[in-house]
Amino acid sequence: MIELQGAGYSYGGAGLLAGLDLGLAQGSFHFLTGPSGAGKTTLLKLCYGDLKPTSGQVLLDGRDTRSLERDGLARMRRRIGVVHQDCQFIDHLSIRENVALPLMVAGRDVAAEAVNLAQLLGWVGLAPRADALPPQLSGGERQRAALARAIIMDPEVIIADEPTGNIDWEMSQRLLTLLAELNRMGKTVLVATHDLALIRAAKSQVSARVLRLANGVLSSGAEL
């Protein structure tokens, strides 16, 4: 569904990314690694249409993000669930309400989705914390809540930016297991991470490809 064809991005000044080619086939699992500042977050933003390339093309279902109107892009983005690096919760809303937000934004009847919502919170292990406020959660709980919010609309693709950045090993493993389970359900998964131990640990759970971004160039490493 997501394809980069010679895509580049510049925040102004010198270009950050140039000539990137990448295809995320349906049901694939990719890790994206690379040094801090290499442009991993920027590349993810290109993939979910938050940024449009300043050169080359990013295609979502074959459609160039630069030619998509606001509504068309919003429709595409509903098919991509994003776990942001900093989670981006609304702190005065409960975890249940934060996870349900995409339903509200899409104009869906949240009361009618109560069972789905409860099942999803149970699946990520947050049923007992559903009424807590985001600042009351641990880092690992916040990341699992962010994953729940990213998948509440049943997206085809899940993009996660450093989902295990501030959490301990056991919690990282738990998150990885959830991502692997989603991949087994047929979801396409793209995870940016510095955590090479996590990538190694993924070997037993998923068949993934490791992409490395450095000096503006994307190289495709071995398959796990």
Ligand SMILES: Nc1ncnc2c1ncn2[C@@H]1O[C@H](COP(=O)(O)OP(=O)(O)OP(=O)(O)O)[C@@H](O)[C@H]1O
């Ligand atoms: N909105 C912005 N305006 C200008 N420069 C930016 C902006 N966002 C990011 N950059 C710069 O682009 C470069 C790449 O940033 P990006 O966040 O994509 O890297 P990253 O590989 O995800 O880094 P990290 O691993 O530290 O999260 C950095 O030098 C950063 O300062």
